[in-house]
Amino acid sequence: MxxxxxxxxxxxxxxxxxxxxxxxxxxxxxxxxxxxxxxxxxxxxxxxxxxxxxxxxLFNPQELLGRYGVMGATAIIEPATKPLLNSLIITAASTVLAVFVGFFTAYGASRYRVPGPFTLFFTLLTRMLPPAIFITPIMVYYSNLRILDTHIGLIALYSAVTVTYAIWILKGFIDAIPIEWEEAAMLEGATPIKVLFKVVLPLVRPGLVVAGLFIFLLTWSELLFALVLTNINAVTLSVHISKYVGAVGQLFGPQAALALIGSIIPVVIGYTIQKHLVTGFTFGMVRG
Amino acid sequence: MAFLKLENISKKYNDIIVLENISLSIEKGEILAIAGPPGSGKTTLLKIIAGLIKPTSGRIYIEGIDITDTPPYLRGFSMVFETPPIYPDRPGYENIAFPLKLRKLPESEIRKRVYEVAELLGIKHILNRKPSTYSGGEYQRVALARALVTNPRLLLLDEPFRNLDAKIREYMVVWFKQFQAKLGVTIVYATHDPLEALTIGNNVAILLNGRVKQYGSPIDILRNPASYDVDEFISIPALNAFKVYFKSDVEGVLIHLNSMAIKKMAKLNTEHSEGEAIATIRPTDIMVSRSPSEKAIMGKVELIQYLGTNILVTIRVNDLSIRIVVPKDMMIKEGESVYLTLDPSKIRLYEISSGHRLDVV
Structure with a gap:
């Protein structure tokens, strides 16, 4: 007792x-x-x-400059509005792209065993090495392609490195669907494409949400790639937060305020979609 | 002309033969039951008929037209699988309406047909409920409803009642047979349970190790199994099988089982007039009595098993153990002496090497 x-x-x-x-x-x-x-x-x-x-x-840098003088002068050039919008656009676009591509790849891997187990495992490689290794070659490529400091550049990179999560999460969900459920639809008149969209896609919806949320959070808080690859146009929130540094010291107050805004957004998104996570991945089999 | 005809269907995966030279045919409005133990190739055969698996060789005809290369979505068949295709993310109505929505029928027509088939199957009350709330029987009926709502040319059923407990299954099988008679749909029905196959099929094919070992009417298969493995498969409880020595003459066959000699009136299907064979007799085909009578053999009760409706006793006769089903109200004790009467006409003889039936009926 x-x-x-x-x-x-x-x-x-x-x-x-x-x-x-x-x-x-x-x-x-x-x-x-x-x-x-x-x-x-x-x-x-x-x-x-x-x-x-x-x-x-945060949204009035002139005032900021006036109040803290030299201390804030070296860095504060932009109001936080643009980085906020950039982050939203870039994160949303790369999440959608990663989940979209990931779904089709996962389906192919689960049902047709393409691209083969090795290649599938290989997609994880980008996550096994420290990202700092990639950053220099990517910067050179991007510079040649003239997509440094662009939304497209970041979206492409983010979706490329996170698609492997979408593949592996969704493959698990698709593997759990009995193949007979697809075959029945095929007999009932559905072409393979229709089977994919009318049977598989609705059934893995919770998986799409899980993968999407996970990738969204990862991308939202990413700093290293964004810091190296952006300058003015495509600056993201996390990069912008790091810019509140003056010659004399950090502007803790505005930094904390922006960090707070930056963490409220994913919380709100997570909260609004949580019902999709909870409802029905009950593959309730037959009960006797 | 047969409605559905399979011609020498074979299926190989690498070197593994799953199906070998299957030829079957069904008339319109009939049920063909395919019975075989798990792993005998039933599901593969159904999927080949459905077009979901390509046969290695052989052709499939429907009303004389070769459909071997027709994709499944153009065949107009339905199939109920062992894992019934009930999608857990949508209510009963959406599940049943799914194939009709694929066909882009008008909403009013879909509604009408879904309600019709739900009425027919007695599942109107679950149309708005999610599958996780269904009972086993409801689950199977929704699967059937979904398969029937399209008015399929051919309905393929793969162990549709396997997941139900014995009582509901028995009820469903009988109900289903009547239901089919009313609807007139042509059905191929696969099951691992020989009794279910014999109950439900107009014709039954016994599928063992990828081959059709016997194909015929239920009564024919029950009375005259063509080979030892068919006899063994359809007999519940398990068959009594003994190695015997036979001698045949013009009058019949004399079967020597250890020290016993049993005379059977039958002609043999072999050029040998004597030799070794397997003799079988079903546990239900032997009479047991507690008082001696002419021709009865004495034995000692070795083991008693209660089967529910009756009793299975194992009786020792010299050095043989014979299994016999007796009525459950017969008072019988282990160690007791009883008298067996064998009906020679119920004894069947099979060749040892091939398992072929020897005695001609």
Whole structure:
């Protein structure tokens, strides 16, 4: 009896420590985002004079410059609107592209055993090596192709390196569909293409959502590629956050405010599509 | 002309022969039952008829027209698989309407036909429900409804009732037979259960190891199995089989089983007038009595198994063990002495090497 209470208490302690471990930085960002300049470097959580100034400054760089003078002058050139939009466009487009291509590849791999197990495994290779290895050759290619600092360039790269996740996640889902379910439709008058769109696609919808969400989150927070490959036009949110650095020090307040905005968007997206995750991947077989 | 005709269908995967020289035919409106143990090639044969698998050789004709190379979506058949094609992501109505929507029929026509077939199968109440809420019987009926809603030329059923428990299955098989008679649809029905095949088929093909070992009416197969393996497959509970020595003369055959000699009136289908053979008799074809009578053999009860409706007893006669089904109200104890009467006409003889039937009926 006593042992059980201790075990239970221990469990809560462990969970609590882990929760704090992950939540403290997040809480710190929230607190920082609402602190005025004077409080940025102090250690208490609750701001004495909460302010939304940091948020307003994000979209008004002139004001920012005026307020922090030289400290902010070296970096702040653009309002955060454009990077936000860039991130949304680039992430959404590369997610859709990766999931789309991934679905067809996964179907081929699952049903027709093309492109063969080795090639399929090979697609994972881009994820096994540190991305820094690729970045120099890619920069050279992109420079020759004149797609440095473009949306297309980032979309192409992001979808290429994440498509392997879509393939492997969706292959699992497609493998779980009995082949007879497709054959029945084929007998009933569906051509192979129709089988793909009217039978397989609706059945793997939860898989599409899982793969899409996963890839969206990865791409949304990607920094290295974007930092190297963009400059002005296609700057993404994560790159933009890193730019709030002046000659004297970092502008913690605006950085935290932008990070907060940047983390709310995926949370909202995740929340709105979660019902697709929960509903029906119950391949409820026959019950006697 | 036969409605569906299979001509020398064979299927090989690399060197593995799955089906060998299958020739069968069905008349319109009939049920052909294909019975065979798991792995005998039933599903492959059905899929070849459906066009989902290409045969290595052989042709398929429907009403005289060669359809061997016609793709499945142009054949106009339906199939109910062992894993019934009920998509879990959509309710019953959408599942049944699926093949009609593929045909782009007008919505009102689809509605009418779905409700008609649902009414017929007694599943109107599940049309708006998701498949995860169905009972086993409902699940199978939705699968059937989906297969029937297109008015298929030919309906292929692969163990459609396998996942049901015994009672519901028995009910479904009888119900299905009546249902088919009313509808008149032509059916190929595959099952691992010989009794189910014999109950449901107008004709039955016994498929063993990729070959049709016997093809005929249920009663013919039941009474006159063509070979030892067919006899063994269709007999439930398992057959009594003994190695015997036979001697034939003009009057009949004398079968020597250890020290017993049994006279059977039959002609033999072999040039040898004597030799070794396998003799079989079904456990249901032997009479057991507790009092001696003329020609009865004495034996000792070795083992009693309760089968539910009756009792299977194993009886020791000298050094033979014979399995016999007796009525369940017969009072019988292990170790007791009983008397067996063998009806010689129920004994069948098979060649040892080939398994072919020896005694001519």
């Amino acid at each position: 006593e042992f059980r209470i201790i075990a239970r208490a221990l469990r809560y302690v462990v969970i609590g420590v882990f929760a704090l471990w992950t939540l403290i930085p997040l809480a710190w960002i929230v607190s920082l985002a609402f602190k005025s300049y004077a409080e940025w470097r102090v250690s208490y959580f609750i701001p004495k004079n909460p302010t939304v100034d940091n948020f307003l400054l």
